[in-house]
Amino acid sequence: MTAPQTTDLLLTGGRIRTFDDARPWAEAVAVTAGRISYVGPAAEAPAARETRHLDGALVTPGIIDSHNHLLLGFDPDAVSLEGAETLDEVRDRIRDLADRRPDLDWICAENAVYSVVTGRRPNARDLAGLTDRPVFVTTYDQHSVWLNDAALRVLGIADGGDIPWGRPERDAQGEPTGWVTDFYTSAMTTAGLAGLQRDIPMYSPERRYRKLLGSLALATASGITTVVEPQVPLAELGLFDRAREAGLLSSRVIAALFHPIDADAAFRRDLRDAVDGATTDDRLRFGPVKLYADDVIEPHTAWMLDDYADRPGHRGHPSAPVGELTRIVTELDRLGFQTHTHATGDGGIRLALDAIEAAAGVNGARDRRHGIVHVECLHPDDLARFASLGVTAAMQPRHCSPDLVSGTWMENVGEQRWDRAWRIRSLMESGAHVALSSDWQVGEMDPLVGLYSALTRAGLDGRDSWTPDERIGLDDALSGYTREGAWAWHAEDDLGVIRPGAAADLVAWSGDLYEHDGDPAALLDQHAALTIVGGDVVHDAASDAPAPAVYGGRAHCSAAAH
Incomplete structure (x- = not known):
């Protein structure tokens, strides 16, 4: 040229x-x-x-971050618990926020680790004595919430009530423990989001918009030029329109729309209408659909093919009855949607692969590029299926760092299955497309942290490389953040490459x-x-x-x- x-x-x-x-x-x-x-x-x-x-x-x-929760962001009116490894540190940070901010009706904290209390899940008693106001704490993966007694009372959980944005855990006597599971999947439903925005100030539309803008600023400062926001409720599409109209989409955004696992055909028509009627440009695109095959391994809610190592007789559960995910994926595929399915346990991953294979059999051959995100524990029998089915593995190198998964994740899965963990190198060598990402704010957004993690499988302190056979080289890691990310989203002619005619x-x-x-x-x-x-x-x-x-x-x- x-x-x-x-x-x-x-x-x-x-x-x-x-x-x-x-x-x-x-x-x-x-x-x-x-x-x-x-x-x-x-x-x-x-x-x-x-x-x-x-x-x-x-x-x-430019870096393509194929799974980045822009809407989670970081809230300056909450406290981060990242790096807080002990209950004393968690309590100190929450107490400090409560003391500094008497104006806050709720004391909110983000990114607690599951292992902050040894041998059990945290509970409401662990938050006693910090403040007389309700306390709301999210775990680092956003799949669980930790409440104090005041929050249990305000939300009606203490009186036996339920909430639309999660599943309160109760002890053998039926009393709430302060732990809530299935948070993120429930909170992004229409009813769940409405209840969450009613109950928890941190989830107000204005604060969510502020998080979106802050996340975008961090993305561009990190070298990220395309961000895939993987879970946008229909009710929050307007936040992205607002940013686009204000000229504040500094990175390109691909917004995946959240599909609750129990949604019906009418909801899928609403998705199609929303995408077809949306105003987009080269900075904003709607269209992929986010699904859940299972939950997460840390609270034993991901679906495993065999029992959890530390909980005999328990394998977690799929997000919907067996067969339902296949029906949904087949219908979405027929409607022309690309799916982006969360699956962490080996049972959940197999369920997602089976659903995609069945959809192709029913709807015929075409260039689909459905994706499965996380792929944390992959059974050897399913490794080759990603390449043969043309399924993208959207993976996060930082997630397998031992400073994040030692303790709860490793113990739940058991050492005999550690060789199934985050098989990035094996998938790449099998011919599968592996699109790398941060899963901000579960992990750091900075792709350099992801590159380091992909090369080392070690914590940020450089010690304790874990499952080192799955380490990859820098060129493969950069390809995962660029060329492979572009392929995953049908954009390889325009993005992820430096050649004449491509987008700059x-x-x-x-x-x-x-x-x-x-x-x-x-x-x-x-x-x-x-x-x-x-x-x-x-x-x-x-x-x-x-x-x-x-x-x-x-x-x-x-x-x-x-």
Whole structure:
């Protein structure tokens, strides 16, 4: 392709990893009218109205984060419990917020770990004496909630009532423990979200919108140019429209619509109408549908093919009666939807694969690219099915870090099944498409943390590499965050690649990441220096505001960034 005489922007003096098989590496890339207009030697690059000299730094396609909960974000009126490994630390942080903020009707905390109390789940008694106000705590995976006695009374749970946004746990005497399971799946239903917004101030539309904007600011500062928000209730589509109309979608957004597992055909027609009637542009797209095959392993609610190691006779449960997921996926597939199905247990993963295979058999051959997200515990018999069925494995390298899964996850699954955990390398080698992601805010949004985790399978302190046979190299990891992410969302001709004619979604890193392939810890000292979306510079580390604040060792947007 002949380059124009003068382009808008030229990046030169670095190493360009294109992920274009026809030209894997280059020295310069030029942008004209939002698209890549030149890729090649620096000596032959065209003149440009603006030239950025990279001083040997690496340029890659913009990062595609294929599973990132923008709407969860970080709430500055709540307290983060990330890094709080003991009950005393949890209590100190909650007490501090309660003491500092007498104006808050509810004291909310986020991202508690399940193992904060040894040998059992946390309960309401563990929160006693901190405040006379209700306390609401989410776990780091957003699938469980922890309440104090005041919250149990305010919500009516203490009197035997139920709530629409979760399943209160009760002891043998029928008394509530303060623990609520099935939170996120229930809370994103129409009735669940309405009840949650009525009950818990943190979930008001205005605070959710503030989280969305803060998450987008962090995304572009991290080199992310396309974000897949995997679970948007129909009632919250307007938040994305609001951001689009205000010109605040600094990254491209693909919004997956949440399908409650018990929704009927009328709801699926509502989904189709919502997508077909939505106002979108190149920064906003609706359409994939989020489903659940099972829940999560930590509270023993994911569906396992065999008993949990520490709970004989118990295998969890699927999210719907066997056969129901197949019926739903088949109908959504017929309606032209791409599905994005949560599955963590080996039973849940098999259920999702079976549903996709059945849908293809009923509806005939076409380019579907359904996805299964998390794929935490994969039975060996199902490994090859991802490639044969054309199913994307949307996986999060950080999730398998031992500092997150030691204790509860490892004990629940049992050592005899650890070799099934997050089989990223095995799936890639099988020919499957593996799209990597952060699962913000379950994990850090920064893709450099994901790259480090993919290369090491270790905690951020560098110790205790776990299941090391599943480690991958830097080039494969970057491909998972770029080219594979583009393929997953039918965008490989436009995104995830640096070649003439493709969208100018680029990230220039602070250095050459490939210099650290053999020393992954050094990746954590790098950052996105320049993020470009559609030819627009949306982040420039040399001139932008200070980096996001860090809580408990993980990066979040500070209140100022909102």
